[in-house]
Amino acid sequence: MNLYVSDIGVNLSGTDIIENIELKVMDGQFVGIIGPNGCGKSTLLKTIYKVIKPKCGTILLDEMDLLAANPKVIAQKSAVVGQFNEISFDFTVWDMVAMGRSPHKKLLETDNDIDAGIIRAALEKVNLEKHSDRSYLSLSGGEKQRVVLARAIAQQPQLLILDEPTNHLDVKYQIQVLSTVKSLSISTLAALHDLELAARYCDYLYAMKAGHVVAHGKPEAILIKDTIQKIYDVKCEIYRNPVNGCLAVTYLS
Numbered sequence: 272m273n274l275y276v277s278d279i280g281v282n283l284s285g286t287d288i289i290e291n292i293e294l295k296v297m298d299g300q301f302v303g304i305i306g307p308n309g310c311g312k313s314t315l316l317k318t319i320y321k322v323i324k325p326k327c328g329t330i331l332l333d334e335m336d337l338l339a340a341n342p343k344v345i346a347q348k349s350a351v352v353g354q355f356n357e358i359s360f361d362f363t364v365w366d367m368v369a370m371g372r373s374p375h376k377k378l379l380e381t382d383n384d385i386d387a388g389i390i391r392a393a394l395e396k397v398n399l400e401k402h403s404d405r406s407y408l409s410l411s412g413g414e415k416q417r418v419v420l421a422r423a424i425a426q427q428p429q430l431l432i433l434d435e436p437t438n439h440l441d442v443k444y445q446i447q448v449l450s451t452v453k454s455l456s457i458s459t460l461a462a463l464h465d466l467e468l469a470a471r472y473c474d475y476l477y478a479m480k481a482g483h484v485v486a487h488g489k490p491e492a493i494l495i496k497d498t499i500q501k502i503y504d505v506k507c508e509i510y511r512n513p514v515n516g517c518l519a520v521t522y523l524s
C-alpha cells in the first residue's frame with residue numbers, strides 16, 4: 272500500500288507548525304522521519320492519522336483520500352503506535368490487543384477463533400504471551416509500548432504509523448520492536464530519534480527542521496555530518512561500524 276502526502280500545512284493556535292510537506296511511503300518500505308524536538312514530526316504523523324486537521328494538502332492511501340475517508344475503513348488499512356499509551360480504564364493485555372480486531376468487526380460481533388489466533392500470534396511477536404491476563408495499567412512503560420504494538424499488529428494493517436516506537440524501551444526491546452516491525456514487510460512510517468537505529472532499519476529517511484522537510488533520501492545520503500549538523504546543530508562523525516557494517520554516529524562536543 273502506498274502513502275502519498277502532498278503539500279501538507281498545519282496551523283495550530285495561529286502558528287504554522289509544518290508547511291509544504293511532501294512525503295511518500297511505497298509499498299513495503301520502512302520510512303523514517305528524523306529531526307530535533309519540536310520540528311513537527313508528531314504533528315505530521317497526527318495529521319496523517321487524522322488527529323490534526325491540516326489547513327491544506329492531500330493525503331492518499333493508494334487511491335483513497337485519507338482526509339475524507341471513513342475512520343473505520345482507514346482503521347482496516349492502517350494502524351498507529353503513538354508516543355503516549357496511557358488509558359483511563361484498565362483492561363487486560365489480551366483485551367487491549369483484541370481491540371485491534373474491532374475495525375474488522377460488525378457492530379456487536381464478537382471475536383472468534385480466528386481472531387483469538389491473530390491476537391495470540393501478535394502477543395508472541397512482542398514476547399508478551401505470558402502476560403495476556405495481566406492488567407495493562409500494571410505494566411512497565413516498555414511493556415505497555417509492546418502491547419500497543421501487538422494491538423497494531425492484530426489490526427493487520429497495510430500501513431503502520433509509529434511515533435517514536437522505541438520510547439521507554441531498553442536496548443533489547445528497541446531492537447526487537449524495530450526488527451518485528453521490519454519483519455512485517457508492510458509500509459511503515461516512523462518518527463525516530465535514534466539515528467543509528469534509523470540507519471539500520473529504514474529504507475528511506477526524511478529529515479525535518481522547523482516544520483519543513485530539509486532533506487530526504489536513503490540513510491547513507493541523509494546521515495552525513497553536514498546534514499546532521501544542519502538539522503540538530505551538533506557536530507558528529509559518521510562511519511561504518513566495523514563489527515556490523517551499519518552506519519554509526521559519534522557526537523562531538
Ligand SMILES: Nc1ncnc2c1ncn2[C@@H]1O[C@H](COP(=O)(O)OP(=O)(O)OP(=O)(O)O)[C@@H](O)[C@H]1O
Pocket residue numbers: 283284286288306307308309310311312313314315
Ligand atoms: N496545539 C498546539 N498549539 C500550538 N503549538 C503546538 C500545538 N501542538 C504542538 N505545538 C508545537 O508544534 C511544534 C511541533 O511539535 P511536534 O510535537 O510535532 O514536534 P516533534 O518533532 O514531534 O517533537 P518531539 O521530538 O519533541 O516529539 C512544537 O513547537 C510544539 O510546541
